[in-house]
Amino acid sequence: MEPMKPHQKRFDVIVAGGGHNGLVAACYLAKAGKSVLLLEAEAELGGATASVKPFPDYDARLSRYSYLVSLLPDQIVADLGIQFKTLPRSVASYTPYDRAGREDGLLVAAEWDEPTADSFRRLTGSDREGAAWREFYGGIAALAQRLAPSLLQPLKRAAELKSAMGLPEVWRDLVEIPIGEVIRDRFGDDLVRGVVLTDALIGTFVPPDDLQANRCFLYHLIGNGTGQWRVPQGGMGALVRELQRIATRHGVVIQLRAKVAALDSGPMGVHVETESGESYTAKDLLFAAAPQHLARLRGRAVPESLEGSQLKINMLLSRLPRLKSGVDPRLAFAGTFHVNERFSQLEAAYTAARAGELPQPLPLELYCHTLTDPSILSAELNENGFHTLTLFGLHTPAKLFDADPKRAKALAAERALASLNQYLLDPIESVLAPCRDGSLAIEVKSPLDLEADISLPRGNIFHRDLDFPFLDDAPGVGDRPLWGAETDDPHIYLAGAGARRGGGVSGIAGHNAAMALLTRG
Ligand SMILES: Cc1cc2nc3c(=O)[nH]c(=O)nc-3n(C[C@H](O)[C@H](O)[C@H](O)COP(=O)(O)OP(=O)(O)OC[C@H]3O[C@@H](n4cnc5c(N)ncnc54)[C@H](O)[C@@H]3O)c2cc1C
Structure with a gap:
């Protein structure tokens, strides 16, 4: 043209x-x-979808807001000739816990394997919860494959789409019954229930039995026909x-x-x-x-x-922190690292935030981009063992920041780090990269910042x-x-x-x- x-x-x-x-x-x-x-x-x-260098002393380009890709269809990439790669993560998630003084963690590999089965067994004492997990996510994977292509076609009506999917039970669980009820029905362990529920609450300030949580859950599980969350290279x-x-x-x-x-x-x-x-x-x-x-x-x-309800914290670390559970941090932080996200903790956090209180402990999740894709750091930072850490806090609605945005943000960051430190041998502050002006390499974004920076309504x-x-x-x-x-x-x-x-x-x-x-x- x-x-x-x-x-x-x-x-x-x-x-x-x-x-x-x-x-x-x-x-x-x-x-x-x-x-x-x-x-x-x-x-x-x-x-x-911006990347920035938030810490002037360091050549580290962090994904400032969004950080993982699942929903981008291959068809759009092919239609437009987009040269952009996403990389798989070997670990789906790690959730540290302390049970009766025993520090351990639920490690879920990207593909089900024996260590994953063993991890469920150590947490719950039997194979029942692991089997329930596989059955639940197996059904969703089948639906994802059928549903994803429809997202790039004209809209169908509910009944027509449901019938085209041919999986009425999975459809019922994801679309018709509150996801909180489904999770309570299928899983018995509070921690396992919580890990499942988190996908329904990302950026979504509702209780588990609100159908809005189902919508959030659905989009988190059907991306590109696999629901796999991948690391954007670069x-x-x-x-x-x-x-x-x-x-x-x-x-x-x-x-x-x-x-x-x-x-x-x-x-x-x-x-x-x-x-x-x-x-x-x-x-x-x-x-x-x-x-x-x-x-x-x-x-x-x-x-x-609804208003935005998440805290985003970007960090540059001079090394990965060791964990109390003794697991290799390169494994624990490679996937989604869940912190204080048990079902009961998520419910309590919602109730507290609803009442105008910043939740304590703050439920949150993290992941380390550079374990999968080191290309966002300079060669020097990579050689010296630096890593990035992305933290996404749940149930921190915008209204909690209105009265005194600066103070509320400082308190939210403090609670987020304290929540994480519960499971770390090296407190996170001790591994944050130091900046020349005496500050640490950490950037915090509240919902109000998202509105001010990039016009997201109430974040x-x-x-x-x-x-x-x-x-x-x-x-x-x-x-x-x-x-x-x-x-x-x-x-x-x-x-x-x-x-x-x-x-x-x-x-x-x-x-x-x-x-x-x-x-x-
Ligand atoms: C902290 C955070 C973490 C997230 N994590 C993930 C994730 O890991 N994976 C994922 O899939 N999604 C994630 N999301 C959600 C995802 O990033 C957004 O839903 C998506 O990027 C929105 O894209 P968009 O192009 O529709 O809108 P936006 O990215 O919001 O872009 C809209 C643009 O319009 C501009 N604009 C606004 N008003 C005007 C105007 N009047 N005139 C001209 N321009 C205007 C804005 O400046 C902005 O650049 C995250 C979002 C945030 C904020």
Whole structure:
């Protein structure tokens, strides 16, 4: 396509928001021959998929917000020619525990094996819980394989999709019965129950028996047909760089520091104005930031949603800490390291946070990127045994930070580290890399920071509440295929995480918005 003329103001499509979904949408549209302008509010592309060097003394590029990939379909990677690799983790999870003074841990390998079976046996005293685990996740794996391709197709209705899946019992457990009830029914051990439940609570502030937890759980288990969480080689920013390369190659015009501040839509198309006063017109607008922002820009009621509820801590370590259980830290931190996430602890943390208290102990999970992919550190840091550690704390809703954001963040960080230290022989503070100014290499992001940094409404990592990946509306929508991107304005589409089937690093919302536009009559 033609390069942009110096003052080009009219395009086929404007994409508002340069997170990975906005970039994916822009790439599909430009590849199909549309002239595309992408407007990003911040000075950098990527939104929640950015990589940064947060500690100036160290050459370490950390995934600042999102850090693992499961939901990105191979089809999008192939369609766009994205040269971005994700790497498998050898360990699925490790959960340290102290039972009657005995320090040990539940180690679950990526593929079921004898050490995993033995680990379940040591925790629970029999093979029953391990067998329940395999049966539960076996059923989900079968569903994932069938369900994942549908995410890139027009939406089906619930009954139609359920019948197409042919796994009514798994469907019932994941979609129809509260996941908390399912977990209590299938598993007997509090710790095992908690490990299963965590996938339902990532960034989602609800009790286990709320169906919103089912939605979160479903998306965490079906990614790309396997549900496997993989390490983005080069960090999450590598995906953004690739998408930027492809977008630019196809002629997408990208404007940074160009926050859409006003928009207007009529029969002829849309007109947008940026905060800095630039104005552009296009036939269509794909809005790839949160739907709450779109509602405000259109003067509509802002959709209700849960607020964000997680604490993200990025750390650089001069070495991995030893554990009280004696397990090799290279094994324990290679997968998801669960801390104080028993079912009863997650329930107690929810109750405390609901009552306005910061949970103690704080439930959280960690993983070490550099055990799988050292490429985000300089050769020197690798040679000297440095590692990164990513911490994701649960049940820390935005409202806990409102009154005194700085103090609440300091307290949350203190509780997170104390929670982790319960299981470490070397306190985490003793292995954090020291910086020249006397500080330690640790960066903390509360939900309020996420709103301030990258416009996530109240820090909601999925922009808004997740929906099930099917239509449940009453009949009457018409026969037109729907992609979950449509709004009540025929020229405006949702292309970000807040679209139905958006949420997470998937590109699905970007793909589906582009398809809705390209396939409409
Ligand atoms: C701390 C954290 C950890 C996470 N961990 C994971 C994980 O490990 N794996 C996973 O799959 N998902 C994870 N997620 C969720 C996932 O990152 C997001 O759901 C996803 O990246 C959203 O992508 P997006 O492109 O739709 O939106 P965003 O990444 O939110 O991008 C939207 C962009 O729009 C811009 N913008 C906003 N308003 C305007 C405007 N008015 N005009 C122009 N531009 C605007 C923003 O600056 C931003 O760049 C995590 C999220 C967070 C915050």
